[in-house]
Amino acid sequence: MRFLYILGFLGLFFCAVLKPTASRATHVRAGEITTKRISQTSLTYRITFTAYFDEVKGKPAADQAENYTFCFGDGTTADVRRSGRTYINGRTSSVNSYTVIHTYPGPGTYTIGVTVPNRNADTKNLPPAATSDQIRFFVSTTIYINAALLTNSTPVMLNPPLDSGRVGQKFCHNPAAFDADGDSLAYRLSVPQTSLTDNGCVGRAIPSYQDPTRFGSVREDGGTPASFSINPKTGELCWDSPGEIGQFNFAFIVEEWRNGVLIGEITRDMQIIVVDNRNLRPIIQPIPDLCVEAGALITQPITATDPDGQRVIIAGFGGVFNIGADRQPLPANELIPPAYARLINGDIIQNQPATATFSWQTSCNQIRQAPYDVTFKVTDVPTRPTPALTSFQTFRIQIVGPSIKNLTARPTATANGRAIQLSWSPYSCGNPGTFITIYRKEGCEDRPVPPCTTGVPPGYTRIAQVPVTATTYTDTSSLRRGVAYAYRLVAVYPDVNGGSNGGVSLASNQACLNLPLLAPVITQVTVDSTREVNGQITVRWTRPIGLNPGDLGGPYQYRLQRATGLTGTDFTPLATINTTLNPTAPDTLFVDRGTSTSALNTTANPYRYRLEFFYTDAATQQLTRLDVTEAASSVRLSATPANRQVTLAWQANVPWSNDARVHDVYRSRSGPNGPFNKIREVTVQTQPYSFTDDGSDTFTADGNTSRVLSADSSYCYRVMTRGQYTDTQLARLGVLLN
Structure with a gap:
């Protein structure tokens, strides 16, 4: 009996080992x-x-x-x-x-x-x-x-x-x-x-x-x-x-x-x-990718068929539904902010061809850089015991932020100088933390932007960032007169965690502006007399083209400066001229004859001039510099003699263009005091310009001075250039003679 008991115990033990627990x-x-x-x-x-x-x-x-x-x-x-x-x-x-x-x-x-x-x-x-x-x-x-x-x-x-x-x-x-x-x-x-x-x-x-x-x-x-x-x-x-x-x-x-x-x-x-039942998987029609601006209502039909003619079920999966894998609703905002997408006639048995409608009212709080992928699954409903088969299609949706609207640009001025004032309509799309980035480029070329392309096109440089509540911005950064500036704005969105993974909006319209001249423009730097000590140069300029008397605060003041050389930068004060900007006042010309401490050697050197413009600050009543002109040099002429000919070369460093113009060449056979006769109208291309004088005179209106050049004679030359500003604002100043 004891033996049987032990066997029974062992039998139970082995049963416990061999039979796994539930x-x-x-x-x-x-x-x-x-x-x-x-x-x-x-x-x-x-x-x-x-x-x-x-x-x-x-x-x-x-x-x-x-x-x-x-x-x-x-x-x-x-x-x-x-x-x-x-x-x-x-x-x-x-x-x-x-x-x-x-x-x-x-x-x-x-x-x-x-x-x-x-x-x-x-x-x-x-x-x-x-x-x-x-x-x-x-x-x-x-x-x-x-x-x-x-x-x-x-x-x-x-x-x-x-x-x-x-x-x-x-x-x-x-x-x-x-x-x-x-x-x-x-x-x-x-x-x-x-x-x-x-x-x-x-x-x-x-x-x-x-x-x-x-x-x-x-x-x-x-x-x-x-x-x-x-x-x-x-x-x-x-x-x-x-x-x-x-x-x-x-x-x-x-x-x-x-x-x-x-x-x-x-x-x-x-x-x-x-399995190996006689059943063909259902077919779901391809769905093209979609891009919409936030706020759009998406209504996309989803169509499915079955080769065996069986009924089908269309289901949708993705974060846009805010539904889990168990097909139960998730807590609000678990995957995306509301509103959530719906699949109308989804998850029900339909005769084929079957159609369900994907519907989603998008909003600004759903903008993000990554697209939303929605997976559609069609399952056939065969007769038992044949297992159901499935097919999938992915619907990719890109939601982009709308562009900032009605961007405009206008010229203005600040105490620090030239400026451009940007304005745009209020923007309210995006989660907290959204901001606006401002981009700029030179030139007004406005190439079409492909649809649904976010961010600014190539060529723009980021210059500023402002709060999303801003509707204006004043650009004062490194603006040059006579240059056309183009601007675009984009909204930059944070991601759901407050990071920078939220993407950017479509670009705003381009606003372009030729910066008006709130400072004078130099129009002439002419060498009147070529001498080693007592040379003479006449400098002329305009009044500020974009400024009217009474703007900012008067009285105003010009301060002329001079540097030596075509590219000289050692500008020193030369003259101070007070002005009221009265158009009849003779205050836009200065004849430079040198000073007691700085002789004007026009024989050896070209000279370069620039003009500062000052206004009176209303708060401090102090003269404050508003702007400074682009520098302009005198024309530098050189002569190289050869056998019965002289080759002339000339150039100038000026803010206007003397290229592709007719320049006049004058010659004197009797010394630097003249008289000078015009001998040729030379069509030039790019600097340095050149002309070879063989003694002939093709301009005879002031007399024909044609004669073979001789080695034992001296000849003096002068050149008059013609040029014009290329900027449309300044082209109206006409042809500039120097």
Whole structure:
């Protein structure tokens, strides 16, 4: 009796060992981990493990899957209880949420991992398939924590990772990943992982994993070899095509990028079931990408058909719906600010051809640099027991900020000099933190901007930033008279975390202005007398073209300065002339004969002049410089004798152009005091200008002085240039003679 008792005890013991408990039985099909930072002041994150359970064969285990161990990547762990369970796919599967709040000790890179003791059985590419339920399920997510990322969230995947495929037909799945921060997403294939213990924190690739292409060699179109790939931009994963029936698991990684820097990645482990029923997958019509200004109502029909004539269901996935993978509404503002998109006639069975309407009233608080991806899924409804098949289309929507309207530019002046006043209509689009950036370029060429192109076209330089509430700006930065300036404005939006990832608006209209001259303009620098000591130069200028008597404050004053050389910059005071800007006053001319301390040697040197203009400041009653002219030099002429000819060369450094004009050449045979006869009208091109005198005189109106040049004679020459300002404001000054 004692012997039998012992045997019975051992029998019970062996039964306990050989029969797995419900909690360790086959049940987990797929899953991933997501995170969201929930504090601005601490590194506190809400971490969620989303698990997809088999609710048919694995229901007892799914019922008991109340908690799992989270490894936070900082050396700590926590036992986390289930917070939600929603049945999907006709209650054959469930979406389970395990959520915990965790605070990290400091910046760094952390890999969060969760192990589930059992996958489900009969996974064909995890051989031996019959015991695949003995392989632990492990997924991880890596986050990079630093201050610059602010309250960053990982992307979420809104389309459940459970689908069916058919032998010989291309299978595709799109996770409908969405990043609430507007970060860029990239996708790559991975390998399902396992861990060494039931509460393991470190994953490793399953050694026995086999690529799906080992279970089929022919593509849907009959070509070879079969392929298994993921689109790195859209995340659409395709197996073209399955060659065997069965259950398969594979994994992929979603990378999160910001400004070219990888800031996190999520691994999704997913499962499909391949069948060989006579069923063709449904077809969803392609949907072109769309770009709209914030505030537009989007109404986009979605059409689907089925080659077998079966009824279909059209569903939509994406952050714009603010609905989770369990098809339940998420808390307000969880993914995007309202209003949320709707899919009219979505998620219902329809006869084919079926149509659903995507409707979204966009708003300014939904502007971001990244587009919104909406994934549409069409599922056929075959008769039982044939499994349903699916197809996907991605609808990419770019919401851009409207342009700033009615930008104008007008000339003005400040105490610091010339200025341009910009004005525009009030702008109210964008989240708090939006500001306006002002750009400028020289020249008024206005090339068309392609539709939906944000930011300013090439060629502009950023000059200022103002609050979004501003409607004016005065530009005083390095403005040059006679130059046309073009301006454009854009609004710059913050991202949802207050960073700079929100993008920019469409560019405003271009406002262009030829800066009026609030200072005089030099029109003449003529050498009257060429001497080593007592040379003489006449300088003339205009009154300020853009300024009227009474503007700013009088009295006004001109201060003439002189420098030596064509490019001289050693300007010294030469004359001070008070003026009331009376048009009849003789105050726009000065004859320079040199001074007792600065002789005018016009034989050896050219000279350069500039004029400062002063007004009387109303507050201080002090003379204040408003502007200074562009400098202008005298004409410098040189002569090089040769055999019976003399080659002349001349140039001037002036703010107007003497190019492509007729210049007059004068010659004296009797010395520098003349008389000088005009001998040639020379059409010049660019500096330095030149002419070779062979003794002939082609201008005989003042007498014909033609004679062969002789080596024992002296000849003196003068040149009169003609020029004109190229700026349209100054061209009306006419031809300038010097």
